Amino acid sequence: MRLRSLIDDADAIIVGIGSGMSSTAGFNHYNHAGMTCAGMADWQKAFGFKSLFDGFYHLYPSLEQQWAYYARYIDFMLREPASQPYLDLRSLIGHKDYFILSTNVDTQVEKTFPAERTCNYQGSFAHLQCKQPCCDEIFDASPYVERMLAGMAGFEIRSENVPRCPHCGWQLVPWVRDDTFLQGTAWRKGLERYEHFARERGSSRVLLLELGVGEMTPGIITLPFWSMTAKLPDAHLLSVNISGDSAPLQLGNKAEAIRADLRTLLAAARVTKVFKPPCQSL
Structure with a gap:
């Protein structure tokens, strides 16, 4: 060979x-099959998402709803061997x-x-970063995800569980490439x-x-x-x-x-x- x-x-x-x-x-982050594999069929049905990345880049009406999706999505990737x-x-x-x-x-x-x-x-979904960013630091996503999932109801997390930077209090975001990528x-x-x-x-x-x-x-x-x-x-x-x-x-x-x-x-x-x-x- x-x-x-x-x-x-x-x-x-x-x-x-x-x-x-x-x-x-x-x-399969780019098609319907990935939604089922990740256990996100409920989000697909409720919002009409065509792929996992479709849900990731969706403009949600609140941080609580946005992070509910992020938490489920990241949890799937962290748990998979x-x-x-x-x-x-x-x-x-x-x-x-x-x-x-x-x-x-x-x-x-x-x-x-x-x-x-x-x-x-x-970058990697295994870590979060300050959205500004205010510091040269990335954070383990696991404890934040666990806390969000524990308090999730339907398609929202609790407001107090939105991940915040421990240094400035601004929102944390997944450490993956976008216009604020650290x-x-x-x-x-x-x-x-x-x-x-x-x-x-x-x-x-x-x-x-x-x-x-x-x-x-x-x-x-x-x-x-x-x-x-x-x-x-x-x-x-x-x-x-x-x-x-x-x-x-x-x-x-x-x-x-x-x-x-x-x-x-x-x-x-x-x-x-x-x-x-x-x-x-x-």
Whole structure:
């Protein structure tokens, strides 16, 4: 199998994980199926939401109602264990020198890989931040979510349970990219880990592996991966996506693409053994 062969031959692997990876894991944030999976069918019926993100970006009449949805949505992501595609990926690359750059915010990367090998470029629903923000601090979402759920009635939480910044009293918001996203110490450290890894492995055989990366934010994974593939002397790019199988022509034989379902491909690669003939005695 090509994927397994490239992984085994690489000295270092940089994995770019996009929304397609979580979709194949069952986290369908963009369609109706995700609402049912997350136990949010009541919100779908009452408000007509077409997807989990539809509900997340909805303009609610009150903070109490907005945070009722947020609390249910975040609780779903926090409770879900690491899914099989992520576990299969860990099995495939865990013995290698690797780094994960992710645009997903659903906590699956954090549950599967050690923090020192990851960069959550778009943040994570596992944390909250001050909306202003007044401070360079992110907060564990779990205790806030538990308190909101305990006092929830119907589609609203209690006013006193709206998450507030302990420093200024202003509203907390999920630590995910929007116009108030905190690119503070936690974010910068993740980015620095990624940049240091890429810089230090530049002269080795580097596999740049794109998994389920779409076209919404090409400047985070796709374009930098193309640039590294072109510049590094022994780099190779493999892109895997269910919707396309074309590699950038300007990279020639340094890049290739596979059109496949990631759940199926990663599971098959995990159990595939690359045959290496035994040493022959002289």
